[in-house]
Amino acid sequence: MTRVLAEHWGSASSVHAMGAQARAWIDRAREQVAAMAGCEPEEVYFTAGATEALNWAVKVVGLGEAGVPRGVVASPIEHEATLAACRWCAGRGAPMHWLPVGGDGRARPADADIRRSDGIGLVVLMAANNETGCIQPVGDAVRLARGAEALLLVDAVQSAPWGLEPFRGSGIDLMALSSHKFNGPQGVGALLIRRGTKFASWIHGGGQEQGLRAGTPNTASVVGMGAAAAEVVTRCGMAGAVADLRDRLQASLLSCVHGVSVTAGDEPRLPGHLHVSVRGVQGEAVVMGLSQLGVFASAGAACSSGAVEVSHVLRAMGVSEERGRGAVRFSLGPETTADDVGRTVGAMTEVVAELRALGGCGAG
Numbered sequence: 001m002t003r004v005l006a007e008h009w010g011s012a013s014s015v016h017a018m019g020a021q022a023r024a025w026i027d028r029a030r031e032q033v034a035a036m037a038g039c040e041p042e043e044v045y046f047t048a049g050a051t052e053a054l055n056w057a058v059k060v061v062g063l064g065e066a067g068v069p070r071g072v073v074a075s076p077i078e079h080e081a082t083l084a085a086c087r088w089c090a091g092r093g094a095p096m097h098w099l100p101v102g103g104d105g106r107a108r109p110a111d112a113d114i115r116r117s118d119g120i121g122l123v124v125l126m127a128a129n130n131e132t133g134c135i136q137p138v139g140d141a142v143r144l145a146r147g148a149e150a151l152l153l154v155d156a157v158q159s160a161p162w163g164l165e166p167f168r169g170s171g172i173d174l175m176a177l178s179s180h181k182f183n184g185p186q187g188v189g190a191l192l193i194r195r196g197t198k199f200a201s202w203i204h205g206g207g208q209e210q211g212l213r214a215g216t217p218n219t220a221s222v223v224g225m226g227a228a229a230a231e232v233v234t235r236c237g238m239a240g241a242v243a244d245l246r247d248r249l250q251a252s253l254l255s256c257v258h259g260v261s262v263t264a265g266d267e268p269r270l271p272g273h274l275h276v277s278v279r280g281v282q283g284e285a286v287v288m289g290l291s292q293l294g295v296f297a298s299a300g301a302a303c304s305s306g307a308v309e310v311s312h313v314l315r316a317m318g319v320s321e322e323r324g325r326g327a328v329r330f331s332l333g334p335e336t337t338a339d340d341v342g343r344t345v346g347a348m349t350e351v352v353a354e355l356r357a358l359g360g361c362g363a364g
Helices: 002-007 017-037 050-063 080-090 138-148 219-230 232-236 239-256 283-292 312-316 321-325 338-357
Strands: 044-047 071-074 096-098 120-126 151-155 174-178 189-193 260-262 273-278 327-331
Touching (some): 044 050, 050 080, 050 120, 050 189, 080 120, 120 138, 138 151, 239 260, 239 273, 273 283, 283 327, 283 338
Parallel strands (some): 071 096, 151 174
Antiparallel strands (some): 044 189, 273 327
16 A cells, blocks of 8 residues: 555556556456455445445445336344445335345344245345454345345345355345455455446446446555455464454453353354343443453444434343343454463453442443
8 A cells, every 4th residue: 555655656547557457456456356355346335434335335236227116125233334325215115125134143034924925136245243243144135135025135244254155146246345354454445246237326426336336546545455354364274273262262261250141142143242231230341441451342332322212123132121222242363462462351351340339320
């Protein structure tokens, strides 16, 4: 990225030599992301992040051709970016259908009562939940979308760092990715659009990204995303070790901190996710106390930190108000060590004890 900023800062849309150099860097990054996702380079459309990619996909399909709204099927545990885009479409006449969700944190596409005659344009399902890490039944969503003759959008933001099922031949039509989730820079992502899918632009004003996404590309960030994508295979090779550390952290918290319960602990989860609830304290208070000790966690979804209400994911799972208010999420990665786990357990023990000693301060 530094080299691009210093030496290849020409606009990739320009025809001169510096523009050609910038285009070459972007083309290489597109190939790297395509190799990670198992798709063709021309199926990769760079965006300013997954939030843009999700909004683009939901709004274009939800509004339908010629402004005639199409039905959208989504799970209530999707990321807020997806849910907000769905609500936006619903406000403009697009019928919304919600998938049932079990107490295990998994959506139930197979149980959805959707017919071909319902006029569904889009089915949306995340590959893995951003709060609980629970892996979702994408195969069932593929079958639901095909039966409804609708497109399928998969939010792969959380699953991409740990390996993706190849986009090619998966039955998925659209997929959202975010660079910073697999160690790339923030503020850049991609929407994968299956070749042959009829799709419209959402940002107008230029012919970039095969005419579908206008705007001078952020070449350095795109290059950073490509470089990070090329390293995902190495990260995937460490998934087992990360899951072992996650399991060690889980067992230690259950043993050392009274009143801890694990969310979706018996379900298939991403290796780096651990979502717990601590009885009698608020998750926000726990997170602030941990931060003072150099341990950084999240109360609920990271994008909604600061909110004290129970997250929409836990509500959809039927989690009680008291348990939901004590929710804390830990994220582990290849850089996490056994010492980190031990330090986190010690910090949690100290913080929870202090909060409880305050006679209800931070209590749910």
